[in-house]
Structure formats: C-alpha cells, structure tokens
Amino acid sequence: MTIMRENDFIKRIRSSVEPSKNPLVKGIGDDCAVIPLDKSRHTLLTTDAFVEGVHFKRAYFRPEQIGEKAMAVNISDICAMGGMPKYALVTIGFPKKEKQAFIDRVYCGIIGAAKRFNADIVGGDTVSSPSLFISITVWGEAEKREIMMRSGARPGDGLFVTGFLGSSAAGLDFLKRLKARATGAKELLAVNSHLQPQPRLREGRLLAKSGIVTACIDVSDGLVNDTMRICGESGTGAVIYAENLPVCASTQAIASRFGKDPVDYALYGGEDFELLFTVGKKDIGRLVKLARARSVPVFRAGVITAGKSVLIERNGRKSRPAEGAIWNHF
Incomplete structure (x- = not known):
C-alpha cells in the first residue's frame, strides 16, 4: 500500500469538494476558512485534532499541558490570519476506564488556554475512545482588509x-x-x-x-x-x-x-x-x-x-x- 503524504491527501479532498453554495471568501487551502460576517468583518473557522500517540505522549506532558496545547494549536491558526479568537467547540474522547481526575485536569488546561486568549467555549461533545484525543474548532473575527492568507506572495518578497x-x-x-x-x-x-x-x-x-x-x-x-x-x-x-x-x-x-x-x-x-x-x-x-x-x-x-x-x-x-x-x- 502506498503511503499518501498529507499535502497530497488534502489536494485530493480539495479537488473532490464541490464549490460552496453559500457565501465563502476562502475554503480549503489556508489556516482558516474565511466566511463573510458583515460589511467590514469576516469570520475565521479552523479545526485541529490532538491525538495521543500521534501528537503527544503522557510520559512527557502534565494533563493540563495536553489541554493547553490542544487549544493553542487552534488559536495559532487564527493568529496566522490576523484575527482574534472568539468561540470554541471542544470534542474530547477517552477510554472508559480513564480516571475522572485526569480528564478534569486535561479540561482545566483547555479552559485556561481559551480564557487566556479571550475565547469562549460554547459547546462540543464527549465520546468513548481507545485513547485520548481532543478535537477543537475555533472561530474568530478579522477586519476584511486585514486578513492575511497564504496566497499573496510574489517573486522578490x-x-x-x-x-x-x-x-x-x-x-x-x-x-x-x-x-x-x-x-x-x-x-x-x-x-x-x-x-x-x-x-x-x-x-x-x-x-x-x-x-x-x-x-x-x-x-x-x-x-x-x-x-x-x-x-x-x-x-x-x-x-x-x-x-x-x-x-x-x-x-x-x-x-x-x-x-x-x-x-x-x-x-x-x-x-x-x-x-x-x-x-x-x-x-x-x-x-x-x-x-x-x-x-x-x-x-x-x-x-x-x-x-x-x-x-x-x-x-x-x-x-x-x-x-x-x-x-x-x-
């Protein structure tokens, strides 16, 4: 079986997705999707997963640090577009036998990072999983004229x-x-x-x-x-x-x-x-x-x-x- 690189996989998804039928400034291919908000502002949407054994090992992290980093990597996408984080949805999965005290500490880290960047956690989901994972969606706002995308570089820059x-x-x-x-x-x-x-x-x-x-x-x-x-x-x-x-x-x-x-x-x-x-x-x-x-x-x-x-x-x-x-x- 051929191992597909991430960038190639994203290209395949991008070519398969139909053009948006709803108002959209930027879809797949940047740190955030960009959606019209009002006359002067756009909404920024981003999501990232943080999976045990792929992105982190418990041996290295305190539980709070796991939660903090899961939120931070999403906030970083908003920063890259020049926006301000506003709201977050958090999905967390963990083994059925996981100790509640450990999960509480992980979520404490998520809450702390969101608070530090003035993002409100407004919902999400919990699910049983073979290993710990966190998937966070953050949306933010930016002035239309201030949004930075990946697509504007020119020779000589x-x-x-x-x-x-x-x-x-x-x-x-x-x-x-x-x-x-x-x-x-x-x-x-x-x-x-x-x-x-x-x-x-x-x-x-x-x-x-x-x-x-x-x-x-x-x-x-x-x-x-x-x-x-x-x-x-x-x-x-x-x-x-x-x-x-x-x-x-x-x-x-x-x-x-x-x-x-x-x-x-x-x-x-x-x-x-x-x-x-x-x-x-x-x-x-x-x-x-x-x-x-x-x-x-x-x-x-x-x-x-x-x-x-x-x-x-x-x-x-x-x-x-x-x-x-x-x-x-x-």
Missing part, C-alpha cells in the same frame, strides 16, 4: 519569521531520548517550546494591521513544509537562507548533545507556531522599523522566487530539501 525555529523539535527529541520531563537549564527553553507553545496573537495582529504582509502561515509542520504551502498557494518558489535561521541556545545545546545539526531542527522540525510571512521588497524597511518600535522579533528566512521549487541555500550552494526529513502526519 522577503520571507520572514517571528521567532526561534526548531525549538519544539529539539525539545521533543530531548524528551524522547531521555524518557523524562526533567531537564537542565540549557534544555529548558526548547522543552517548554514543545510542551507549551505560545500562539503569536500580538504579532499576528501587528502584522495584519501593518498592511504590508503579502502572505502568512503559522509554522506548525516545519519551515520547509510551510514555506512550500505558501508557495503552493501563491504559485511561486522560494529560497530559504539556512545560515540566517534563528536557533536558540537551548536548541543548539540539544543538537550538540545528540550530534545533530541545529539547522536541521529549524528547517524540518514542526510545532514552533511562529508566524512565517512575506513582505514586498519595498516594504522591508517599514517592517524592520515597525518590529523594532514594537519590540517584536523578526528574522529574515529567505526570499520568494519566480520558480516553483523551494530550495535551501547554504554555504553559497542551493539544494532541494531532504525529502525524508519533511514532516508527514501519515
């Missing part, structure tokens, strides 16, 4: 990211190899990046209001994969500047400990949930001034090109991404 890359992947690698939550000071930042990701709401709102962002996505499946998604929707290619990528000292320490290249964590590791975005060449100066004035970290990660391929530039040479290293949900 600069490719930027709002923070460190590879931290979550390095933190997960550390947890998997040492089979414990306990960490030293050097590894703490990377491990916490994996256990408790922080959606970039402030950064997303700032970028959306700036009016200079041409495309945006949150880095959920790795820099290379998510750059490919921007390029796929925009009909462009890109060159990623590997030597420019922001990697924190914690990730570097973990890479050194395990004999790995920290840049590989940055290129291929998922779940950083930083914002990856593009800005026209003429507006890069404005971006730098804005980021400095608002104390928002912004790093140059590459450039959008007229081709259709995503290449990695390192030591003056360009090469294609390592196919086997790209994150795949299947």
Whole structure:
C-alpha cells in the first residue's frame, strides 16, 4: 500500500469538494476558512485534532499541558490570519476506564488556554475512545482588509519569521531520548517550546494591521513544509537562507548533545507556531522599523522566487530539501 503524504491527501479532498453554495471568501487551502460576517468583518473557522500517540505522549506532558496545547494549536491558526479568537467547540474522547481526575485536569488546561486568549467555549461533545484525543474548532473575527492568507506572495518578497525555529523539535527529541520531563537549564527553553507553545496573537495582529504582509502561515509542520504551502498557494518558489535561521541556545545545546545539526531542527522540525510571512521588497524597511518600535522579533528566512521549487541555500550552494526529513502526519 502506498503511503499518501498529507499535502497530497488534502489536494485530493480539495479537488473532490464541490464549490460552496453559500457565501465563502476562502475554503480549503489556508489556516482558516474565511466566511463573510458583515460589511467590514469576516469570520475565521479552523479545526485541529490532538491525538495521543500521534501528537503527544503522557510520559512527557502534565494533563493540563495536553489541554493547553490542544487549544493553542487552534488559536495559532487564527493568529496566522490576523484575527482574534472568539468561540470554541471542544470534542474530547477517552477510554472508559480513564480516571475522572485526569480528564478534569486535561479540561482545566483547555479552559485556561481559551480564557487566556479571550475565547469562549460554547459547546462540543464527549465520546468513548481507545485513547485520548481532543478535537477543537475555533472561530474568530478579522477586519476584511486585514486578513492575511497564504496566497499573496510574489517573486522578490522577503520571507520572514517571528521567532526561534526548531525549538519544539529539539525539545521533543530531548524528551524522547531521555524518557523524562526533567531537564537542565540549557534544555529548558526548547522543552517548554514543545510542551507549551505560545500562539503569536500580538504579532499576528501587528502584522495584519501593518498592511504590508503579502502572505502568512503559522509554522506548525516545519519551515520547509510551510514555506512550500505558501508557495503552493501563491504559485511561486522560494529560497530559504539556512545560515540566517534563528536557533536558540537551548536548541543548539540539544543538537550538540545528540550530534545533530541545529539547522536541521529549524528547517524540518514542526510545532514552533511562529508566524512565517512575506513582505514586498519595498516594504522591508517599514517592517524592520515597525518590529523594532514594537519590540517584536523578526528574522529574515529567505526570499520568494519566480520558480516553483523551494530550495535551501547554504554555504553559497542551493539544494532541494531532504525529502525524508519533511514532516508527514501519515
């Protein structure tokens, strides 16, 4: 049986779904679906599943952290479109023999994360399941003129990211190899990046209001994969500047400990949930001034090109991404 990559599967679904018979601005192919709300605003809809054994293992997480992360990954999609989260539906499944105290703590984490981002939990479902899973749907709002999509990048645009890359992947690698939550000071930042990701709401709102962002996505499946998604929707290619990528000292320490290249964590590791975005060449100066004035970290990660391929530039040479290293949900 041939293993189907996630991106290919989504393309198959997209080609099979009939055009919407209801008002729709953007359907499949972005961080959120975009639906008209009123004269000045659109509704943003997103959903994500968080499955035990696929996205997390109990050995690494406190119960509250499981719930927090399940909500955070959904909030991050709203941030990537420049919106504000408003409401959430939560479906949770767990084994019949699961202890109620454990489930209460998981749900406490869900509630806490929703409250932190001013999202109201307004319903959902509960179901028996062989293992723990959480599926959350979040809807938010954004001004029409401020919504950032994946499809606006143009050749010559600069490719930027709002923070460190590879931290979550390095933190997960550390947890998997040492089979414990306990960490030293050097590894703490990377491990916490994996256990408790922080959606970039402030950064997303700032970028959306700036009016200079041409495309945006949150880095959920790795820099290379998510750059490919921007390029796929925009009909462009890109060159990623590997030597420019922001990697924190914690990730570097973990890479050194395990004999790995920290840049590989940055290129291929998922779940950083930083914002990856593009800005026209003429507006890069404005971006730098804005980021400095608002104390928002912004790093140059590459450039959008007229081709259709995503290449990695390192030591003056360009090469294609390592196919086997790209994150795949299947």
